[in-house]
Amino acid sequence: MSANPEIPAEKTAGRIVGNLDPDLAARLKKDGDGLVAAVVQQHDTREVLMLGWMDEEALHRTLTTGRVTFWSRSRAEYWRKGDTSGHTQTVKGVSLDCDGDALLVMVEQIGPACHTGTPTCFTGRELEAVVGDDEREGE
Amino acid sequence: MSANPEIPAEKTAGRIVGNLDPDLAARLKKDGDGLVAAVVQQHDTREVLMLGWMDEEALHRTLTTGRVTFWSRSRAEYWRKGDTSGHTQTVKGVSLDCDGDALLVMVEQIGPACHTGTPTCFTGRELEAVVGDDEREGE
Numbered sequence: 001m002s003a004n005p006e007i008p009a010e011k012t013a014g015r016i017v018g019n020l021d022p023d024l025a026a027r028l029k030k031d032g033d034g035l036v037a038a039v040v041q042q043h044d045t046r047e048v049l050m051l052g053w054m055d056e057e058a059l060h061r062t063l064t065t066g067r068v069t070f071w072s073r074s075r076a077e078y079w080r081k082g083d084t085s086g087h088t089q090t091v092k093g094v095s096l097d098c099d100g101d102a103l104l105v106m107v108e109q110i111g112p113a114c115h116t117g118t119p120t121c122f123t124g125r126e127l128e129a130v131v132g133d134d135e136r137e138g139e
Numbered sequence: 140m141s142a143n144p145e146i147p148a149e150k151t152a153g154r155i156v157g158n159l160d161p162d163l164a165a166r167l168k169k170d171g172d173g174l175v176a177a178v179v180q181q182h183d184t185r186e187v188l189m190l191g192w193m194d195e196e197a198l199h200r201t202l203t204t205g206r207v208t209f210w211s212r213s214r215a216e217y218w219r220k221g222d223t224s225g226h227t228q229t230v231k232g233v234s235l236d237c238d239g240d241a242l243l244v245m246v247e248q249i250g251p252a253c254h255t256g257t258p259t260c261f262t263g264r265e266l267e268a269v270v271g272d273d274e275r276e277g278e
Contacts, residue, residue: 024266037176037190037241046185051176051241066271074238090271095261098253099213102176102190104261108273114237122234122243127163132205132229134247 014077020056028056029100035071036101038062040113043092043106049113050121052081054103059094066091068105087111153216159195167195168239174210175240177201179252182231182245188252189260191220193242205230207244226250 012034028036035053042049052070054062058078061069068089072079082088089107096103114121151173167175174192181188191209193201197217200208207228211218221227228246235242253260 032171039178039187039190041187046187048178048180048185048187048243051178051236063266063268066269090273091268092270094266094268095264096266097190097260097264098255098257099260102260104187108271116237118237121236121238121241125234125236127202127233127235129202129230129233130205131231132247134229 015055015071016057020060025056027096027100028059030055031101033073035073036103038070038103038105040068040089040105040107042109047120048122049107049109059103062091062105063094068107082110085111085115087113089113154194154210155196159199164195166235166239169194170240172212174212175242177209177242177244179207179228179244179246181248186259187261188246188248198242201230201244202233207246221249224250224254226252228252
């Protein structure tokens, strides 16, 4: 059911394999491009800053270096957040969700997280939405 | 560069198209399966509860009904959170990120968010990680 199609060669060029702990690698449920989603959250304010993508090597680097590293889908290369912008993300903790397809990375963000200069990649980008009624009773 | 391969027919069976506002649909940067990632966050505590996947129809339903709806990749069907478990997510707000491949959905979560019974899908699932040194000076 969940077998991935083979990843197109042009998407794996430049990728490094074999460094991530094999037990952890086996727990990852990667998409068709060999990636898992990484939600990045400011550790103290709990603001969701952005969502990036990690392959095994990007996760390995994130877990072992104290700096968040993604796989850039658009540039097809490793991207250590802040190397160009100075807006680094220092790792405070990493969790893998129940089914292995998403990471939650707690960070200390320096400067704006978004390349557009907004504090987060979601700031000022609200969609029109019907707000639901709470169904919680009492309290 | 970002053209998606055609989505395999078995992944689109059951999908509904055409209801989402076309201007918004055009802003979505969908993956090879026609999906965007949806980060779900409890609106008051700012806990990140889970990550799900939405196609255009799931987003349309989420924006117009007050209840969060995903596309279940494993079951290949729409999944209105809480219909089976009772652990509903009421919509408080939705944002689309700068490059259109991730949604942030603010909710009121009833009960545990995770199907395993933990409060969030990340609870108790920390990975071993090197914690980085803060580079922020002063303050």
